[in-house]
Amino acid sequence: MDFRMGGGTASNSSKWDWKTIALVSVPVAGLGLGVAYYYFYHRRSQNAEKGEKKKSVEESTGQSSQEASPPPSQQQPQQQQQQPATPLEAALQVKERGNKYYRGGRYDKAIECYSEAIDLCPPDQSDTLSTFYQNRAAALESLGKWDDVERDCTSALEHSPRYTKALARRAKVRERLGELRGALVDITAVCILESFSNSDSLTRAEQVLKSRGRQLAKESASRIVPSLPSKAFLRSFFMSFSEDPVQREPIGSDPFSAALQALSDDKFDQLIGLCEEALKAPVHSNGSAQTPSSTASAEASQAAGESGDEPQPQEQQQEQQAAEKKSYLTPYRRDLCRLLLATLQLLSGQPLSAEPTLKSLANSNDVDRSVRANALIKLASLAMQAAMPGQTDVLTDSVLGHFDRALQLCPDHPDAHHHRGQMLLLTDRLDEALVHLTKACEGAPANPIPAVQRAYASHRTGSGANALDQLRRLTEKHRRCGEAHSLYAQALLETQQFDEAEKAFKRVTELEPDSGTAYVHQGLLRLQAHNDTEGGVALIQRALEVEPRCEFALETLATIEVQRGNLDAAIGLFDRAIALTKTEAELAHLWALREAADVQLQLARDMGLRMPSLAAGMHQAF
Structure with a gap:
C-alpha cells in the first residue's frame, strides 16, 4: 500500500505532524482539535515563554x-x-x-x-x-x-x-x-x-x-461518489505487493486478459468495467464444464458420425477449442478477477461492495492460498478503516486477526508482514513494526519499499545510529523509488536538515510528476523552513494542477487559509476536499476541520468577537 509518513518525533519537528498520509486505502490523518485551535494555543504558549503579555479577547473588546x-x-x-x-x-x-x-x-x-x-x-x-x-x-x-x-x-x-x-x-x-x-x-x-x-x-x-x-x-x-485515486497513488499501491497473485498472472487470451493488460499499462480507469465484463463469462474447469459453443461442436461431430460424413479435421477442432478458451474463465482466473475487482472497489470508496467478495475469497477452501492471503490483507485494511472513526487504537483484534490468518495460510508471507509492519509504523508501534518489516525484507529482498520503511522505523525509534545514512544509501540503490526519497526527505526534515530535505522532496516530484502529494510536502517544507508563504502556497497549488483531485492539497490549502484568517476561503476548500472523500473516517476528519472554521466564522459575526489576525502570526504558526 502507498505509504507517506508526515509525522515526526523530533521536538522541533513540523507543526504539521498531525497530518499523516497513510495507507492508500486508509488515507486518514489523526483527528485533533483542529489547526485553528492548535494554532491559538501554540501561539499563546510561545508568547508566554517569551514573556510577552497578551490581551484576551474579552480585554480587547472592553x-x-x-x-x-x-x-x-x-x-x-x-x-x-x-x-x-x-x-x-x-x-x-x-x-x-x-x-x-x-x-x-x-x-x-x-x-x-x-x-x-x-x-x-x-x-x-x-x-x-x-x-x-x-x-x-x-x-x-x-x-x-x-x-x-x-x-x-x-x-x-x-x-x-x-x-x-x-x-x-x-x-x-x-x-x-x-x-x-x-x-x-x-x-x-x-x-x-x-x-x-x-x-x-x-x-x-x-x-x-x-x-x-x-x-x-x-x-x-x-x-460518497466512488472514484479511484490518482495514477501515482495506484502505482505505489500495487508496487507495495511482492507476491500479488493478480500481478504475477500471465496476461493470456481469455476474458480476464483485457483487465490484466490494462493493469500492466496503468490504465486504471478501465479496470472496473473490464473486470465486471470478464465475470460475465462462463467458468470452465478441466474440460468438465461445457460452454454453449463446445456443446454445439460436440453435437455436430456426433451428427456427422451418424450420417457417415467425414469428421472435422484435428486442426479445425483445435482451432475451435482455442476459440472456446477465449470465451470462458478457469475457476482460478475467475477468483483473480474477483480479487482485482474487490481491490478496486475498496480503493474507490465502495467498502460495502468489496467486503463480501473479499470475505468469500478468504473463507473458501476451494480458493488458492495466495488469493486467500491477499484477500485477508485487504480485509485488514478495510477493518482498519472501520475502526478509525472514534477509536483510539485502530489496530483492533479484527485488523490483526486478518494478518494472523494470512500468515497461517502462507507462513512468512512477505506481503502480510509488510502491510502489518506498515500499519504498526503508522500507529507508532515502532518496535513491533521493525519485527514485521524485517521479515518482509527477508521474504522479498527485491522489493525496496519494506527496506525503506524499516530504515525509517529504525530512525524513528532513535535506536539506529546509522538509520539516516541507511536511508540515503537506499535512495542511491533505488534511484527511481519515490518511496525511498520521500521517507529520506521526511527523516531529514525531522532532523532539521532543511536544505537536504528540500532536495529530496524535489527528487520525489521529478520521479512522480503526476503526484500532488509530493508537491504538497515540498510546499510545506518551504513554509516551515523558509517562512515562504507565497512559495509554499504556489507549490501546493501546483499539486492541484498535476492532480486536481488531490485531497491532501485541498486540505492543506484550507488549513493555511484558516491561519491567514480567510475562513470563507478555507470552508470552500474543505467543501471541495469533502466532495472527493472516499471513506467515512476521512469524512469525519474533514468535516471536523470544516466545522471548526465555520463555527469561528459564525462567532465572529454573531457575537462581534474580534478574531486575532492569523496572517500576522504565520511565522509563528510554522
Whole structure:
C-alpha cells in the first residue's frame, strides 16, 4: 500500500505532524482539535515563554470574563440587612437561601428560591439576572432536567452574552441532547473568551469537535461518489505487493486478459468495467464444464458420425477449442478477477461492495492460498478503516486477526508482514513494526519499499545510529523509488536538515510528476523552513494542477487559509476536499476541520468577537 509518513518525533519537528498520509486505502490523518485551535494555543504558549503579555479577547473588546467571579452587580455587602432596602437586595437574599439549599442537595427548594430571586430582581440588573438563571440551571442539571437547563443557560446569555460559565454548561447539556453543532458553537466561544488558556475547555472542545465530525460523516457517507485515486497513488499501491497473485498472472487470451493488460499499462480507469465484463463469462474447469459453443461442436461431430460424413479435421477442432478458451474463465482466473475487482472497489470508496467478495475469497477452501492471503490483507485494511472513526487504537483484534490468518495460510508471507509492519509504523508501534518489516525484507529482498520503511522505523525509534545514512544509501540503490526519497526527505526534515530535505522532496516530484502529494510536502517544507508563504502556497497549488483531485492539497490549502484568517476561503476548500472523500473516517476528519472554521466564522459575526489576525502570526504558526 502507498505509504507517506508526515509525522515526526523530533521536538522541533513540523507543526504539521498531525497530518499523516497513510495507507492508500486508509488515507486518514489523526483527528485533533483542529489547526485553528492548535494554532491559538501554540501561539499563546510561545508568547508566554517569551514573556510577552497578551490581551484576551474579552480585554480587547472592553468586556471582563465572568468565569472566575460573578458579575459586579451581584457582589453583596459584607453584612446582609435583615430587612432589604431594595428589590435587588431582596433578590440577593433569596438567592443566598437558594445557595444553601443547593449545597445541601435540596435542589427543588433551591430552584424555588432562584425562581423567586429572578422575579424580584429589577430587569435592568442584567449581570445579576444572568447569575440567577445560571444558578437555577445548575440546580436543574442536578435533577437531570436537560431541556430546562438549556433554556435557563440561554436566558442567562441573553442578559450576559459572554458569560463563559453559562456557555460551558449549555455546551455540555447540548452535547448530551445530541445538539452537537450548538454545543460546538458554545464551547468554541468559551475557548475564545478564555484566550485558549483553559486546557479543560480545549479538551472538551476537541471531544465535541470529533463527535460533530463523526455525526456529519455518517449523514454524508451515503453521498460518497466512488472514484479511484490518482495514477501515482495506484502505482505505489500495487508496487507495495511482492507476491500479488493478480500481478504475477500471465496476461493470456481469455476474458480476464483485457483487465490484466490494462493493469500492466496503468490504465486504471478501465479496470472496473473490464473486470465486471470478464465475470460475465462462463467458468470452465478441466474440460468438465461445457460452454454453449463446445456443446454445439460436440453435437455436430456426433451428427456427422451418424450420417457417415467425414469428421472435422484435428486442426479445425483445435482451432475451435482455442476459440472456446477465449470465451470462458478457469475457476482460478475467475477468483483473480474477483480479487482485482474487490481491490478496486475498496480503493474507490465502495467498502460495502468489496467486503463480501473479499470475505468469500478468504473463507473458501476451494480458493488458492495466495488469493486467500491477499484477500485477508485487504480485509485488514478495510477493518482498519472501520475502526478509525472514534477509536483510539485502530489496530483492533479484527485488523490483526486478518494478518494472523494470512500468515497461517502462507507462513512468512512477505506481503502480510509488510502491510502489518506498515500499519504498526503508522500507529507508532515502532518496535513491533521493525519485527514485521524485517521479515518482509527477508521474504522479498527485491522489493525496496519494506527496506525503506524499516530504515525509517529504525530512525524513528532513535535506536539506529546509522538509520539516516541507511536511508540515503537506499535512495542511491533505488534511484527511481519515490518511496525511498520521500521517507529520506521526511527523516531529514525531522532532523532539521532543511536544505537536504528540500532536495529530496524535489527528487520525489521529478520521479512522480503526476503526484500532488509530493508537491504538497515540498510546499510545506518551504513554509516551515523558509517562512515562504507565497512559495509554499504556489507549490501546493501546483499539486492541484498535476492532480486536481488531490485531497491532501485541498486540505492543506484550507488549513493555511484558516491561519491567514480567510475562513470563507478555507470552508470552500474543505467543501471541495469533502466532495472527493472516499471513506467515512476521512469524512469525519474533514468535516471536523470544516466545522471548526465555520463555527469561528459564525462567532465572529454573531457575537462581534474580534478574531486575532492569523496572517500576522504565520511565522509563528510554522
